Amino acid sequence: DVHTDVWKQERCVISMATLRINPKSRKKIARFGEWILMLLAVVWSIFPIYYIVISAFKMPRNIFAYPPKIFPSEFTTVNFLELFKNWSSFPTALVNSLIVTLAAVLLTVAVSLLAGFAYSRFSGKLVKNSAIFLLVIRMFPPIIISIPLYPVLNSMNKTVDPRAVLVLLYSAFEVAIMTWIFKTAFDRIPRELEEAALVDGCTQFQSFVRILIPLVAPTAVAVSILVGIYSWNEYTFAFLFTSSGSQTTPVLIAEMMGGLTGPSWGQVFAASVLQMIPMIFFLLIIQRFIVSGLMGGSLKG
Numbered sequence: 001d002v003h004t005d006v007w008k009q010e011r012c013v014i015s016m017a018t019l020r021i022n023p024k025s026r027k028k029i030a031r032f033g034e035w036i037l038m039l040l041a042v043v044w045s046i047f048p049i050y051y052i053v054i055s056a057f058k059m060p061r062n063i064f065a066y067p068p069k070i071f072p073s074e075f076t077t078v079n080f081l082e083l084f085k086n087w088s089s090f091p092t093a094l095v096n097s098l099i100v101t102l103a104a105v106l107l108t109v110a111v112s113l114l115a116g117f118a119y120s121r122f123s124g125k126l127v128k129n130s131a132i133f134l135l136v137i138r139m140f141p142p143i144i145i146s147i148p149l150y151p152v153l154n155s156m157n158k159t160v161d162p163r164a165v166l167v168l169l170y171s172a173f174e175v176a177i178m179t180w181i182f183k184t185a186f187d188r189i190p191r192e193l194e195e196a197a198l199v200d201g202c203t204q205f206q207s208f209v210r211i212l213i214p215l216v217a218p219t220a221v222a223v224s225i226l227v228g229i230y231s232w233n234e235y236t237f238a239f240l241f242t243s244s245g246s247q248t249t250p251v252l253i254a255e256m257m258g259g260l261t262g263p264s265w266g267q268v269f270a271a272s273v274l275q276m277i278p279m280i281f282f283l284l285i286i287q288r289f290i291v292s293g294l295m296g297g298s299l300k301g
Helices: 002-020 023-056 078-086 090-121 125-138 142-156 162-187 191-199 204-215 217-233 236-241 249-257 265-286 288-300
Strands: none
Touching: 023 265, 078 090, 078 265, 090 125, 090 162, 090 204, 090 217, 090 249, 090 265, 125 162, 142 162, 142 236, 162 217, 162 236, 191 204, 204 217, 217 265, 236 249, 249 265, 265 288
């Protein structure tokens, strides 16, 4: 039968084509597809940052020129010069952001580290209920919490540094989630390590410092990054509870965009670039402690 022979030939061709794609080739194709997806994700994430940086070095008239140029023909620093000329408070705002962010990171890591250890090693109805209460508090958006806090903190600003108020607010707002992150990290550490340290002559505090802290060091680095990014970019609390001398950079940049004559986009992009630099250095420095924490923890274990 002619139709049967044609069908057998087509099936044979399909089978041969299938056999040509061996398992190694399939893995290579799958890996290639993964790399393509990762590349697209990286481009999608980096392009806005690249556009801000390039726009900061363009002449103001060329920022929104059409058609847009991905690679401008000329670079200038006039936007940065105009920024420091028209907004002399920007360096102060940058320093305020640095102080608030570093203090919030240190306070949050210290409090959530101890709280996470307590929730991990102690049990009871009161401990369990308080842990759930932490999560419930964290579910409220900042603007709702700010309404009852505003009259109290506004009166405190007359006697307390507004930057200290921001540090307390950021830490209180972030300590709930970070405590649960540390609790999960401590739950994964066998209690036999602490018992072995106690048998070797260590006190409870010494076993906590010498054994447990090195093991949760990578978690502390991750918590520091999360709290640092949040504190550096937070706007609502900073807008409500700071004055002109204690403003952070997000508040000042928002003020730059809300001028009566409209935003000077060149200066806004320049301020955004300068705001990104400290956080980039912070991430580059602190990520080194992830590997050292893992190695230190493995040696202690």
